[in-house]
Amino acid sequence: MEDDLPSEYDVIVVGTGMTESIVAAAASRIGKRVLHLDSNEYYGGLWASFNFEGIQKWIEDCHHPANPQEENVMSAVANDGEMLIKAGNQFSTISNIEEKWYIVEELADYQEGLLFSRNTQTDGGEIKGDVDNTKKEEDYETEKHEEEESEAGCGKDIVPHAPTQQWSQAKLKKEYRKFNLDLAPKLLFARGSLVELLISSNIARYAEFRSVTRVLTWLDGRLESVPCSRADVFATRHVTVVEKRMLMKLLTACMEYENSSKEFEGFEDKPFLEYLKSKKLTPNLLHYVLYAIAMATGTTPCMEGVARTQKFLNSLGRYGNTPFLWPMYGSGEIPQCFCRLCAVFGGLYHLKRAAEAVIVSDGEDSNLTCHAIVSGGRRLNTSHLVLAVGYAPPQFLQTAPNGGVSRGIFITDRSILPADKESLTLLQFPSADGCGEPVTVIEVGPSTNACPPGMYVVHMTCKQKITAREDLQTVVQKLLHTEFSDGAMIRTNTDTQSTQTASPNKTHSEDSEGQEGNETEDKGKSDPGSDLKPQVLWSLFFNCPETSDCDLTANVPTNVFLCSGPDVDLDFEHAVKQAKEIFSKMYQDSEFLPRAPDPEEIVLEGEESTPGPVFEGDSSEAKADENKSELGDEEEKGADDGGAE
């Protein structure tokens, strides 16, 4: 192992997940000596995004976890009065992994050009663990042929709702680089704490985003577009003028609830649902507000529902049509952006390097302090240790995490609700009784670099009850076609889809009256409808531990800080909050991620510097004077505005 790492640090951070990366950046930004390690060869830990090859390797690694090596030398690096605690790995264990293909390994030659498919094997649509598929060696015999095919395919996909490609496993694998599949897909609220932090710290320049284009909900057995902005509400045809007024009044009340406490009098202890019912909203509107805007359930307390509604509304109108942003190349980019800032300010990065043990003072349990870690058999001293909970020694946690997150990733051949343009969709799928936890569905397409043209990626996330597959089964069956397909051609009849547009002012307008009366589940779901569901080409289910509500402070040495893994929430808010808390415990009086200078502001030593305003909090440790700030902003802005179109 290359071993010229310095041995003294202010902060050692182990794990490159979201919280760890923010803390690392914040410490480095104020001039602290930071070492950032990850035992994996990739960034992000359980927050990572992978291309298709990467996720296959990740699955394999989950099945065959590397055994932490025994280091004989370890005891040698501890001094008298110190003890060694071995690092753990049990809080990042992935379970219930089920990977499955729904398409043939390779297309027969005649299928490449012909628009019919053999009616051969199906496996009954039963989703079962089929991990062995991954082990099959890729066969490149037909590679040359497919190359031609994929070129032709690109041209065909200009119309996003007309999937005409036949996919085989080999063909999909060949496009592996064009995938970015997220272990923990997360959206950003346009005015959420992460967006504000990215902008205020100037880390935003490392990342690009796309706006979520629509919010869908599942109502009366079908997908519906939720009017989420004022304009949407007024453009929607299937609510009457009276209803529109009711809705606007309600949303206004939620926005101003601090000033209008009377509005919610008597509902403080009651569910939000009861408040909504008291407003005599029609069932449709009530459904929109409760499940899609507040993203609540039938049992969510009133004031929480109000706060959630407010959060949604607050983020409207900043970027695009919905309150949400999605990171280009996937959620796994965001931790990397913070890591880059850390590196830019001098933080050292070493992937594929673990912390085998933590060296703590040998004393009263309540007053333990961490002195160092052991990494690669070497002692690395540090004043603070920030540790992903996955690496935490078991004794650092009072109780093992008991919750989990159920995840499903599906590569499909079309959108769950095709529209004129490629959509980026959020759908909170309500539980069957309306009171249980919803399933969060995020659908991303090629324009986010989630997948090659002609495909979509559907992410499903919910709290774990049984296994990921069982927890998500209902929603999978409602939204996706999971029969085995030997070519996907036979199901394709694109013309019928164009009636199902997602635009709120056109959606099902002719059906709207019908829905208000209690339409049955089967309405509009004659079999052409189910045929239009996206064909799943590949799926992956897994469970990962949910550690965000564990007590991560009870049993740790005073200068050790544990960071939880991905939570079930839609956004990154928890990680940002946790990172801020950890930073303020380490460096109480320091500013958290002050703005980094723009390139135009950087004047290097020895250069004649034009005097200009100097930013507070950006002192000598940055080794960069800052001036020309306004100019820098203008330039950035000029470029950005253009790029946003």
Next chain:
Amino acid sequence: MTNLGSAMANRSGAQRPNGTQGKICQFKLVLLGESAVGKSSLVLRFVKGQFHEYQESTIGAAFLTQTVCLDDTTVKFEIWDTAGQERYHSLAPMYYRGAQAAIVVYDITNQDTFGRAKTWVKELQRQASPNIVIALAGNKADLANKRMVEYDEARGYAEENGLLFMETSAKTAMNVNDIFLAIAKKLPKNEQVAGAGTSGQGRRLVESEGQQKAPGNCCK
């Protein structure tokens, strides 16, 4: 020694080329290469016209911009330095995202760095956009008496792999502007005018976008 060619390096970084000059293209350019081959020095020479013999790993400045004027087009490079993440082979994939150009740097006095440069080229071919323009720079050409990598060997390799190639010296400024200019010439100018290293796809987040609710909280 400085050979500006037809390039006019805009050293102040403060002047905006005015709109009447023609179109402005912005490109993300990433630097790659072993530690201490002179990546940062090349950029400093190009952007600031400076050279420091004992340049420390650049802190806080791993992101610079410089413009090159090319006929009727102004090419603005957004130059990304590795910020040291290459040292333990830990460069993040986000570094390559949307990069339209790359300079892979080696040190002509160190054969190992040439070997590593080849690895970086492979890495780019694996990770970066297929259309990326790659230039190979044999830096420290002022130390020709300690040369360990032959010019013809490197040029041959570059030709085989479709790379631009020059030997450069950040110290004497030899070929520094030229290599950026050569890249600028090779980059497609018609794609998008406001790339900002975004490959024209996603949006960057800026404070001013949309109606503001809270007062701007940057620069606090």
